[in-house]
Amino acid sequence: MIEIINLTKRYGNITAVTDISLTIPNGQLFGFLGPNGAGKTTTIKTLVGLLKPTLGTVKIEGFDVQKQPLEAKRVVGFIPDKPFIYEKLTGREFLQFIAGLYQVEQRDVEERITQLLDMFELSDWGDELVESYSHGMRQKLVMSAALIHQPQVIVVDEPMVGLDPKGARLVKKIFRELCDKGTTIFMSTHTLEIAEQMCDHIAIIQKGQIIAQGTIEGLHRLAQTTKTNLEDIFLELTGGYEMKEVIEFLKN
Structure with a gap:
């Protein structure tokens, strides 16, 4: 909560x-x-x-x-938009490091790492250096790290x-x-x-x-708009329709 x-x-x-x-x-x-x-x-x-x-x-x-x-x-587990990862560690070593920070019981660490690497489809890359990971793989590794202590x-x-x-x-x-x-x-x-x-x-x-x-339904009623998707509701509530209309005008 x-x-x-x-x-x-x-x-x-x-x-x-x-x-x-x-x-x-x-x-x-x-x-x-x-x-x-x-x-x-x-x-x-x-x-x-x-x-x-x-x-x-x-x-x-x-x-x-x-x-x-x-x-x-x-x-709490935190997944920032611009995460920092030690690139000279393997994915497995990075997760071991984070588990140590959270004082995860040593007997549970390897099992959790194996589960997380499998969950995020990183098992084949667990022993490779993070510097070889794609951006998406790094993002999934950071998510794994945020879950290592079961927040x-x-x-x-x-x-x-x-x-x-x-x-x-x-x-x-x-x-x-x-x-x-x-x-x-x-x-x-x-x-x-x-x-x-x-x-x-x-x-x-x-x-x-x-x-x-x-x-979504409650926001739709609050916005008092006939549009039903969240983008239109968001623009209605935040006053973003003026900019949207300018963009549409420039397109035409």
Whole structure:
């Protein structure tokens, strides 16, 4: 479970996030959408403890991220949009390293690594150096690393970057299976089609504030539009139709 309570984050005179509150229950795949500069990355970094909030509280599985950082981080897996991997390690060695950071019981490490490499179709590459991996393979390795300690909550920023259609479908399947087993997933993405296909619940942030949240059907009613796909609903709610109309005009 994720609880974001009256979260505000300021950088000097700039307020990136203003008094947002969200409660995300166990087993939900939650989509977090917004235009560039809306406050998504700031929220995510605060959620995983990389930034300290100016005001407000973030709790992961009941642990206050600021007051109980180690306990909170033990139950969360983070998949950033621009991950760093040690290229001179093999995939297996990298997962062993991450397992050590999370203090995974040694007797469980090799079994989990084998399961994850198989799950993400990396078994044949487990003993190859990461520098030989394609971008999509690196993305799948990072996802494997985020799951090595079996977190109850996963926070993911742009999960499908660099994945081919087969890889993207595999990740969708894995995420859904995890949620069905009770894992909570907080996912930020610019790919609205992905959000529409995957998410149980969606929040839209603009200029640092939550302007809408709900199911696709609920957002459709809120937007008061005859359009039914998430892209049109998103543009209606964020005022993006003006730019869309300009682009269509230029095309003609």
